[in-house]
Amino acid sequence: MQEWLQNLVEKFTELTWSSVLPYIVVALAAIALIILVVKKAPKPAIFSVAVVMIAALAAVLAINFPTADNGMLELDGAQMSWFYSPAFWIGVLCLIGLMVLVLLVRRQHWTTQMLVSGALCVALSFVLSCIVLYRLPQGGSVTAASMLPIMLFAWMYGPVAGICAGLVHGILQLVQGVYVVHPVQLLLDYIFPFAALGLAGLFRKDNQMWLGILVAGVARFIVHFLSGYVFFASYAPAEQGPFVYSVGYNASYMVPEIAICLVIIMIPQLRSALIKLRNRSLAAA
Numbered sequence: 362m363q364e365w366l367q368n369l370v371e372k373f374t375e376l377t378w379s380s381v382l383p384y385i386v387v388a389l390a391a392i393a394l395i396i397l398v399v400k401k402a403p404k405p406a407i408f409s410v411a412v413v414m415i416a417a418l419a420a421v422l423a424i425n426f427p428t429a430d431n432g433m434l435e436l437d438g439a440q441m442s443w444f445y446s447p448a449f450w451i452g453v454l455c456l457i458g459l460m461v462l463v464l465l466v467r468r469q470h471w472t473t474q475m476l477v478s479g480a481l482c483v484a485l486s487f488v489l490s491c492i493v494l495y496r497l498p499q500g501g502s503v504t505a506a507s508m509l510p511i512m513l514f515a516w517m518y519g520p521v522a523g524i525c526a527g528l529v530h531g532i533l534q535l536v537q538g539v540y541v542v543h544p545v546q547l548l549l550d551y552i553f554p555f556a557a558l559g560l561a562g563l564f565r566k567d568n569q570m571w572l573g574i575l576v577a578g579v580a581r582f583i584v585h586f587l588s589g590y591v592f593f594a595s596y597a598p599a600e601q602g603p604f605v606y607s608v609g610y611n612a613s614y615m616v617p618e619i620a621i622c623l624v625i626i627m628i629p630q631l632r633s634a635l636i637k638l639r640n641r642s643l644a645a646a
Contacts (some may be wrong), residue, residue, distance in 0.1 A: 477524045492504055520559050589606070
């Protein structure tokens with residue numbers, strides 16, 4: 362016990378004010394942000410506190426992120442990549458922070474109908490994901506249009522609601538089995554790809570349904586490609602290289618997935634029913 366306390370004291374004395382201050386700022390800003398959102402404070406106040414928290418988080422990352430001499434780090438035999446660059450992750454952190462700011466400022470209004478529809482779409486996507494047409498050896502599978510309910514929900518209620526539903530669906534995917542070699546790979550294979558399906562909500566006109574599905578499907582493919590390129594490069598044949606291998610591997614199941622969804626929404630009767638359902642939902646809101 363004494364040795365543990367002594368080590369703790371030594372580590373604490375090694376800390377400098379410049380390294381501790383960002384943590385303090387993050388904690389205080391997070392508490393203030395929660396209070397402001399709960400109290401429904403003015404948007405400028407929420408925006409200002411959130412910007413401070415993002416800046417402090419970026420400082421924490423810059424101070425503590427492990428780096429090699431060239432600014433990158435090779436971990437567990439993974440492909441050397443800018444994925445291990447502090448500058449890259451600071452940029453990602455700021456991007457995520459900006460997205461959070463948009464959500465906070467917009468304050469998406471969730472009606473009971475939206476919540477019920479979202480729950481049904483997530484549940485339907487999960488059930489359809491269990492119907493596997495074929496599965497690849499290193500992960501990835503072609504399912505019975507499991508992406509479609511999430512993308513249709515985004516098309517009906519917008520990208521913010523769609524991204525939230527996609528995140529829930531991604532978390533549920535962990536129940537079906539997970540293979541993790543790195544925390545970032547977990548996000549890239551099981552969380553972010555399904556959140557990207559919400560981008561279908563950027564194209565909400567009646568004649569843009571196919572475009573939203575195509576964009577959301579390509580966005581999911583890009584996220585899976587990044588995971589394969591960085592974390593599964595060792596599976597690539599010498600004559601291909603990790604880039605070509607990751608493109609081919611992920612396209613082998615994502616292209617059929619996207620094609621199945623596009624074929625289904627091209628059915629005239631189904632399109633008409635979906636458009637009527639969407640218009641009725643918007644009118645009720």
